[in-house]
Amino acid sequence: xxxxxxxxxxxxxxxxxxxxxxxxxxxxxxxxxxxxxxxxxxxxxxxxxxxxxxxxxxxxxxxxxxxxxxxxxxxxxxxxxxxxxxxxxxxxxxxxxxxxxxxxxxxxxxxxxxxxxxxxxxxxxxxxxxxxxxxxxxxxxxxxxxxxxxxxxxxxxxxxxxxxxxxxxxxxxxxxxxxxxxxxxxxxxxxxxxxxxxxxxxxxxxxxxxxxxxxxxxxxxxxxxxxxxxxxxxxxxxxxxxxxxxxxxxxxxxxxxxxxxxxxxxxxxxxxxxxxxxxxxxxxxxxxxxxxxxxxxxxxxxxxxxxxxxxxxxxxxxxxxxxxxxxxxxxxxxxxxxxxxxxxxxxxxxxxxxxxxxxxxxxxxxxxxxxxxxxxxxxxxxxxxxxxxxxxxxxxxxxxxxxxxxx
Ligand code: PMP
Numbered sequence: 001x002x003x004x005x006x007x008x009x010x011x012x013x014x015x016x017x018x019x020x021x022x023x024x025x026x027x028x029x030x031x032x033x034x035x036x037x038x039x040x041x042x043x044x045x046x047x048x049x050x051x052x053x054x055x056x057x058x059x060x061x062x063x064x065x066x067x068x069x070x071x072x073x074x075x076x077x078x079x080x081x082x083x084x085x086x087x088x089x090x091x092x093x094x095x096x097x098x099x100x101x102x103x104x105x106x107x108x109x110x111x112x113x114x115x116x117x118x119x120x121x122x123x124x125x126x127x128x129x130x131x132x133x134x135x136x137x138x139x140x141x142x143x144x145x146x147x148x149x150x151x152x153x154x155x156x157x158x159x160x161x162x163x164x165x166x167x168x169x170x171x172x173x174x175x176x177x178x179x180x181x182x183x184x185x186x187x188x189x190x191x192x193x194x195x196x197x198x199x200x201x202x203x204x205x206x207x208x209x210x211x212x213x214x215x216x217x218x219x220x221x222x223x224x225x226x227x228x229x230x231x232x233x234x235x236x237x238x239x240x241x242x243x244x245x246x247x248x249x250x251x252x253x254x255x256x257x258x259x260x261x262x263x264x265x266x267x268x269x270x271x272x273x274x275x276x277x278x279x280x281x282x283x284x285x286x287x288x289x290x291x292x293x294x295x296x297x298x299x300x301x302x303x304x305x306x307x308x309x310x311x312x313x314x315x316x317x318x319x320x321x322x323x324x325x326x327x328x329x330x331x332x333x334x335x336x337x338x339x340x341x342x343x344x345x346x347x348x349x350x351x352x353x354x355x356x357x358x359x360x361x362x363x364x365x366x367x368x369x370x371x372x373x374x375x376x377x378x379x380x381x382x383x384x385x386x387x388x389x390x391x392x393x394x395x396x397x398x399x400x401x402x403x404x405x406x407x
Contacts (some may be wrong), residue, residue, distance in 0.1 A: 004297060010386050012037040012293075017292075023356025026391045028259040031176050031204060031335050031382035032360050033226045037293050040230060043286040048218060055281055056255065058270075061281060070281055073288040074271070077236050080291050081202075081221055082212040087241060087270040088149050091279055094235035095203040096126040098222035099170070101237055101274060103130035106220075107168070113139035115167040118196075120153055121372050122182070125200045125365040128375070131170065145171070151178040151327035159190060161268045173205035175366040177380065178327025179310075179335030181209070183377055185325040186220050197243065198330040202225055207294070207384070208303050213238050230290030237274075244270050251276040267306040274340040302385045306334040307391060309383045316390035317395045323399065326378050334383035337364075339375060350380045351402045357395055 010016050013035045018025040019252035037140060047069070053062035053181050055070050061363050070084070078086040092098045105188060107130075111117070117131050117140055135142050143161050146154045153171075162169075169191040188198045199220040202211060206223045220243070224235035239247075249256050249267055253276035258266040266272050292304065304324055317323055349361035362377040363370045370377060381395055 020356040026357040028381040029358045030384035039289045043289040047285045069285040073284045076288040076291045090271045090274045094224035095222045098237035098269040102251040103134045111332040113142045116165045117145045118169045121147045136268035151180045152329045162194045170199040172201040176204045177366040178331035180329035181331040225287045248282045249273045253277045310334040313392045337378040337380045345377045345379045352398045355398045
């Protein structure tokens with residue numbers, strides 16, 4: 001493994017020079033959203049400054065250039081998850097939007113009364129609520145895979161839940177709240193033995209793990225670019241071509257049609273069938289630059305470095321009396337959720353912020369998971385490739401200070 005030059009990486013992220021409350025910013029809220037390198041910022045300015053135009057229908061120079069850049073990004077996303085065709089990549093607003101697309105089209109068309117949908121206790125609200133809405137409308141049944149004390153899925157319970165009635169399994173690849181990496185290959189293979197389709201919520205996985213949708217054989221894979229050093233408001237749904245072909249569109253408008261008359265409208269081909277209206281062109285274009293950036297560093301190198309940070313921080317936190325890490329899965333990414341005896345998570349967040357340290361506190365959009373652990377919330381530090389051992393030292397000394405003040 002090559003050693004990344006983290007100083008050079010940090011220089012790519014202008015925001016890391018910010019001063020917060022008189023202290024250098026220590027940004028440890030990467031599971032919420034990552035910061036953006038100047039390559040992405042320049043791409044946005046370059047698009048708006050030099051070739052902003054509406055895509056696909058234009059015949060002028062700028063429209064052709066914008067269209068080519070937009071479709072290049074689709075190809076970059078295809079390669080990033082190793083889909084077999086760029087037609088299988090639908091641009092969406094992000095993971096939430098991708099999951100809702102599947103619920104509204106696949107779900108509403110192919111699921112009915114008594115059909116079962118399996119999710120897990122680790123899910124983000126965005127992989128719970130769309131299915132509850134569908135169940136309410138169609139009379140489907142939602143089943144939930146339990147987790148153990150370490151925050152790992154109970155795979156024996158999952159196996160038992162699967163039956164001929166299971167039509168869809170929708171699980172998170174990596175938990176945003178605890179960092180657990182789920183055994184999704186096994187989950188997918190087992191679901192397929194009963195004929196169920198599988199959606200993977202990849203929001204947290206894409207920045208840390210290699211994704212190969214063909215090797216996984218998942219039916220759908222959802223992700224957001226803002227968690228992969230890219231812009232907000234853009235993400236994708238990967239879907240197997242045969243499924244996407246069979247699914248009806250759910251948003252009507254321009255771009256998604258072949259021909260419109262007042263009597264009858266025919267729909268466009270994949271992927272445009274699902275992309276009604278003017279898309280988020282600028283952020284789609286800039287997404288390629290984020291993916292190029294990650295590819296250039298190399299995900300295995302990013303992951304190796306983040307794992308070093310995780311091991312160091314886990315060890316250092318273990319030495320703080322009264323601090324307990326929530327979620328100690330054997331396979332996890334660089335997310336550390338913790339609670340401190342007698343100190344409210346929100347107070348931890350506020351006191352760290354006073355020292356320029358940004359972490360996340362609360363339920364992390366995983367209220368049922370918090371309930372499972374009997375907690376109203378946790379404090380969460382999550383590391384990205386630009387974080388350093390010195391920043392973790394700042395976090396640890398910040399936590400000692402919190403303890404002195406409130407413990
Ligand atoms: N799933 C997981 C695991 C997440 O971490 C998030 C973002 N916090 C989402 C889904 C939703 O992603 P977005 O808000 O980008 O749609």
